[in-house]
Amino acid sequence: MTGTEHGSSPQAVTAAPRPVTRLIDELCRLPGIGPKTASRLAYYLLRSPAEQVLSLAESLRVVKERTVLCSVCFNIAERSPCSICGSAERDVTQVCVVEEPLDVLAVERTRLYHGLYHVLHGAISPVEGIGPEELKIRELVSRVQTGQVREVLLATNPNLEGEATAMYVARQLAPLGIRVTRLARGLPIGGDLEYADEVTLGQALEGRREF
Amino acid sequence: MTGTEHGSSPQAVTAAPRPVTRLIDELCRLPGIGPKTASRLAYYLLRSPAEQVLSLAESLRVVKERTVLCSVCFNIAERSPCSICGSAERDVTQVCVVEEPLDVLAVERTRLYHGLYHVLHGAISPVEGIGPEELKIRELVSRVQTGQVREVLLATNPNLEGEATAMYVARQLAPLGIRVTRLARGLPIGGDLEYADEVTLGQALEGRREF
Numbered sequence: 254m255t256g257t258e259h260g261s262s263p264q265a266v267t268a269a270p271r272p273v274t275r276l277i278d279e280l281c282r283l284p285g286i287g288p289k290t291a292s293r294l295a296y297y298l299l300r301s302p303a304e305q306v307l308s309l310a311e312s313l314r315v316v317k318e319r320t321v322l323c324s325v326c327f328n329i330a331e332r333s334p335c336s337i338c339g340s341a342e343r344d345v346t347q348v349c350v351v352e353e354p355l356d357v358l359a360v361e362r363t364r365l366y367h368g369l370y371h372v373l374h375g376a377i378s379p380v381e382g383i384g385p386e387e388l389k390i391r392e393l394v395s396r397v398q399t400g401q402v403r404e405v406l407l408a409t410n411p412n413l414e415g416e417a418t419a420m421y422v423a424r425q426l427a428p429l430g431i432r433v434t435r436l437a438r439g440l441p442i443g444g445d446l447e448y449a450d451e452v453t454l455g456q457a458l459e460g461r462r463e464f
Numbered sequence: 465m466t467g468t469e470h471g472s473s474p475q476a477v478t479a480a481p482r483p484v485t486r487l488i489d490e491l492c493r494l495p496g497i498g499p500k501t502a503s504r505l506a507y508y509l510l511r512s513p514a515e516q517v518l519s520l521a522e523s524l525r526v527v528k529e530r531t532v533l534c535s536v537c538f539n540i541a542e543r544s545p546c547s548i549c550g551s552a553e554r555d556v557t558q559v560c561v562v563e564e565p566l567d568v569l570a571v572e573r574t575r576l577y578h579g580l581y582h583v584l585h586g587a588i589s590p591v592e593g594i595g596p597e598e599l600k601i602r603e604l605v606s607r608v609q610t611g612q613v614r615e616v617l618l619a620t621n622p623n624l625e626g627e628a629t630a631m632y633v634a635r636q637l638a639p640l641g642i643r644v645t646r647l648a649r650g651l652p653i654g655g656d657l658e659y660a661d662e663v664t665l666g667q668a669l670e671g672r673r674e675f
Binding site: 314448 | 479483487494501505506507508509522524525526529564566569
């Protein structure tokens, strides 16, 4: 050790190179990624082949450019209407209402549902200041009014916000005289739809009851 | 439910749009990121403002382009020699040997070390097929032979591979007649004696100092 051990040198601490700190900062903005994980990821990428890093960068660049919201169901898709809304093989009399696009994938994985979807893009949450008008609820109601829908299956998350959203949507649909169902109990309360295993979610689909 | 409930329809399962699945695949290649986390990150990015996503993509693109390995210490830097090797304020008689660039940042954060560094880029690991010739050990030896180095501080990780690497490097440096030291072993600050493992506690005992 030198004589200037206690930080008397103004430039004692050297940070990572600026391009690296910038990448760490960007990674830190992602959910569930703190500064330590971001550093590890950044230095992992620095050790990786350039093609891998550029390929990831390119995926990020095109992911928003080459995706749209389906104008019918509001799922993220390559074109509008999406492949589900445009399919001749889906049952157009059923609409499954979910909070997020990931929930569509979860329901699809059960292979038990062959109707259409409607993505609300969130749930009613007074705490986060999300009211019904922030969600695609009005669009759902007019879709049901004008279409051939005979059943709306409410598949919001089995938590406070999801239940409140389901209740609100059910009330909006009540005057239209269609069947309104929801996923059966069997999903753990406080859980998250996207983490449910296929069997549980499949059983919840089959056991759905009148709202 | 329709009559084709048990997967008889060949296109029953719809995956995410291709740009999204590509991004998920790319994210899955990162350490500590599995398919679920990758999906969540991808859909988070789809919901994020385009500028944030493009900014992350750009950071990835430039991070390798605008960084080099310092030709002296092999740390990742914006130019070679790096800001530490090129600084007039650092003690050129001391070289701290670390496994990875992140370790340089860790030592710098202590604000107690003002010498130079040498990044080995790994540790000797027969299991992973990493021998001494894969690391920057030869470069360290010739650096010590030709430079003004009087002390080499071995700061490899306190695990099997790090210890083996330190031992190997120490043996290579022995004929050069310089001081070779290593980081003290002992109890981590803020730790709890009853949770310390036997090896750490044993080394803390052996390395005990006057109060």
